[in-house]
Amino acid sequence: MKKLIRLILVSMGFLFILVKSQAQVDPNQLALIFSQTSNGGTARITGIGQANTALGGDVSSISSNPAGLGFYNRSEVSLTPAIKIASTSSDYLGNSSSITNTYFGMANLGLVLNNTKSDKVPGSWKGGSFGFSYNRINDFRNEVNYSGTNIDNDYLDFVLDFANTNEAQLGDYYIVDLPYETFLINDYSVSPEGDTTNGVWDTFIEYASPDSPVNQRENIITSGYQNKWSFSYGGNFGDRFYFGFGLGIVSVKYERETIYGEDRYPESILNYFNLYEKQKITGVGVNGTFGIIVRPINSLTIGVSYVTPTAYTLTDAFETSLNSIWNPSADYYYGSISDFTGDQTAGDRFDDWNYTLSTPMRLNTGLAYFINKNGFITVDIEWVNYANAKLKSSETNFSDENQKIKDMYSSVINYRFGGEFRSGSFRFRAGYNYMNDPMKNSDEINRSKTTYSAGLGYRKAAFYIDMAILYDTFKGKRAPYIIYPDQEIGPTPVADIKYNTTSLVITGGFLF
Numbered sequence: 001m002k003k004l005i006r007l008i009l010v011s012m013g014f015l016f017i018l019v020k021s022q023a024q025v026d027p028n029q030l031a032l033i034f035s036q037t038s039n040g041g042t043a044r045i046t047g048i049g050q051a052n053t054a055l056g057g058d059v060s061s062i063s064s065n066p067a068g069l070g071f072y073n074r075s076e077v078s079l080t081p082a083i084k085i086a087s088t089s090s091d092y093l094g095n096s097s098s099i100t101n102t103y104f105g106m107a108n109l110g111l112v113l114n115n116t117k118s119d120k121v122p123g124s125w126k127g128g129s130f131g132f133s134y135n136r137i138n139d140f141r142n143e144v145n146y147s148g149t150n151i152d153n154d155y156l157d158f159v160l161d162f163a164n165t166n167e168a169q170l171g172d173y174y175i176v177d178l179p180y181e182t183f184l185i186n187d188y189s190v191s192p193e194g195d196t197t198n199g200v201w202d203t204f205i206e207y208a209s210p211d212s213p214v215n216q217r218e219n220i221i222t223s224g225y226q227n228k229w230s231f232s233y234g235g236n237f238g239d240r241f242y243f244g245f246g247l248g249i250v251s252v253k254y255e256r257e258t259i260y261g262e263d264r265y266p267e268s269i270l271n272y273f274n275l276y277e278k279q280k281i282t283g284v285g286v287n288g289t290f291g292i293i294v295r296p297i298n299s300l301t302i303g304v305s306y307v308t309p310t311a312y313t314l315t316d317a318f319e320t321s322l323n324s325i326w327n328p329s330a331d332y333y334y335g336s337i338s339d340f341t342g343d344q345t346a347g348d349r350f351d352d353w354n355y356t357l358s359t360p361m362r363l364n365t366g367l368a369y370f371i372n373k374n375g376f377i378t379v380d381i382e383w384v385n386y387a388n389a390k391l392k393s394s395e396t397n398f399s400d401e402n403q404k405i406k407d408m409y410s411s412v413i414n415y416r417f418g419g420e421f422r423s424g425s426f427r428f429r430a431g432y433n434y435m436n437d438p439m440k441n442s443d444e445i446n447r448s449k450t451t452y453s454a455g456l457g458y459r460k461a462a463f464y465i466d467m468a469i470l471y472d473t474f475k476g477k478r479a480p481y482i483i484y485p486d487q488e489i490g491p492t493p494v495a496d497i498k499y500n501t502t503s504l505v506i507t508g509g510f511l512f
Helices: 002-011 027-033 043-047 066-071 155-165 174-181 328-334 399-408
Strands: 076-092 095-116 125-139 142-150 186-190 196-202 214-237 241-264 270-297 300-307 310-326 343-349 353-359 362-370 375-385 390-392 411-423 426-435 449-459 463-478 495-511
Touching (some): 027 353, 027 399, 043 411, 043 449, 043 463, 066 214, 076 142, 142 495, 155 196, 174 343
Antiparallel strands (some): 076 095, 076 495, 095 125, 125 214, 142 214, 186 196, 310 343, 362 375, 411 426, 426 449
16 A cells, blocks of 8 residues: 555646656556557558558558558568657746757567468468567657746645645655655744644745745656567458458556756755656556458458557556755754754665556557559548556555546547558658547646658669658646645646657668
């Protein structure tokens, strides 16, 4: 239970949560983070908005709809590196800031081994292909910075309210222990007359006000990925009916580091403090993918794919530390305490926590219409019910967290559109991908994610090279702590954050 409490505590101050804007995640938020995956794939499929449920003949089908392997009549190998430029802009207490980072990685690699029958062999069975692929379905790499001056409240207001409301004792909550060990709070209150009341948490540090402003700042760095390794087979009946099935193994690594700090005005007894938190989640999951594609007429294909729930086994590690740097005037309050040296540091690391997570199934349908040999247009519709995610652990009861998942998240319909125009050996592509808001109550935030894409390709009989560029954008909010109305010290401070990502994806492939 203590492990569940500490995860809940670290997220208490982080309202209006969007996947990339919260601090250390608690389990119900984790369920959403690992459920919002993309199809990924080659530059060709990326350029058309990842809409390939009804398409075949691309290594992306190995992961998304293995029925597409039935379209192959040769073997193929391809490699897809990617460059990601991630920018975030923030507005906090009237102060704007932004940061941009560039990341490199591998988006996809695939191998198709074809075993089709010759057209001279009688019968409707045409054979099929085996496929193996690596696919990045989630990329957590990003960074957020925000800062601003607060004259209404500060982090210690939140800590003291929490400590007194819960009648906290030392050793109960690290959120109280660390400020105490660094002299930011005391386990007694002193009245103006000098009377002391034990058991009431207080502080000697000046509260935020117009006369004692507090500069608040935070840096949040996320890293990690979800990678899917797929092993699939797709077959072909009469060039009219295609089927496929596959096994997916998903590796997970999610890391988040936050440094939240407050700088005091020059006359304060405290110069500044920094609160550091780090969470690392690793694990592996397994799922299955099944799909069909039918061609009722030569110019039209219709596809359906079903991805089973992914069953993850996860390990969660969390550590935190707090350091406070003091003005020499603090000796007036703490000089008689031998442990007080002016620079104080305290930390804690919790035992690793193991639990399982089942993310929801995904159902995709798609249409592709081919305009002779001049190209095609295609559309996908995806249904996902995020409320079906489920947590389980032998160490604690997740009934409350699972109920939160049902209460917070909803089922959504996502859309993907794309098209390709062909001119000789050249291909020109464009796409649109819309992921709907997964939250039942939006709190005036539209959490949907929109991605625009365009691509260019060059194809010959034995090789090809494709390029795609993507731009996606979405918004979030971030609150470093909670101020409740009954505290009457102003509202909870909130940072408005906008995320913009531009990615360049290049695929090179050979047919043999």
